[in-house]
Amino acid sequence: MPTIHVEMFEGRTTEQKRDFVKAVTEAAVATLGCKAESVDIIFQDVKKENWATGGKLWSD
Template sequence: MPMINVQMFEGRTPEQRRKLAKELTEGTCRALGCTPDAVQIIITDIKKENWAEAGKLFSD
């Protein structure tokens, strides 16, 4: 069973999340030949002050 973890900045709408889940599920099923009920997706919101790149917080 494929498990997909998505980490992204908070602020996406429920509709955007639904679309993401649908697209990820469809793509996974095409690539792996599995059924949609086998695909699980975890979406985690991250605050910009909790994410850094190149030594700088995204909130800065």
């Protein structure tokens, strides 16, 4: 507890993901009262051709 799923466009660097994981973990600990060791974060990188908003692919 908790497991946080993050879907975003591919292209973020490992350093950006590392910084994000640190910030989200700290926020979960502060707001949920859990231990950092119990926070799981799963990234799913999505190609822009596989994501659409408002009837339009992001790759268009």
